[in-house]
Amino acid sequence: AQSVTQPDIHITVSEGASLELRCNYSYGATPYLFWYVQSPGQGLQLLLKYFSGDTLVQGIKGFEAEFKRSQSSFNLRKPSVHWSDAAEYFCAVGKTSYDKVIFGPGTSLSVIP
């Protein structure tokens, strides 16, 4: 069965600093990988997804993620964090494009002004 780990429970960065959120997955084949953001009082929003092709994926809000098969990782990055990026971030994996998605434990991001 597939699984997802996010080693960092909570991260604090200064506004304007760069950000990297780690995600590792366990799955035998090439998985479908997602990053979601959950802000207080709002539903989950898809930041980006990977299923094939270029391993560097661009998403919304200036986020990008890189799929590294050798490391079973799909880390999320942003070059300059804004205060509005403070939220909970979830990495998720699916076996197929229509299968259920398993979520990682999440990383809570705090941004210092």
Place this chain on the structure above:
Amino acid sequence: GAVVSQHPSRVICKSGTSVKIECRSLDFQATTMFWYRQFPKQSLMLMATSNEGSKATYEQGVEKDKFLINHASLTLSTLTVTSAHPEDSSFYICSARDPAVRYEQFFGPGTRLTVL
């Protein structure tokens, strides 16, 4: 983009009563909907997969008699928490697949259930 709504957004009920939560796809027909449960400061745990016109598929450890799921139409799925107890208090989130948009689920805003 595709919009999914949930109703109610918050509900408080007494122990032993049943509560129904609705999940609607507003601008697309969802052949598949998913129900998740999220405890405070924790991740989303998939409870069940709901396919229109058929019985829901429950994840291991989820009591199907306690969490009744009905997906009677292509735009509506309901989750009924039967004989609710305080330990059922949680944040319940639904998502829906738009067949025209591969690889993506669209999430509702969630329902906060508090059982007294």
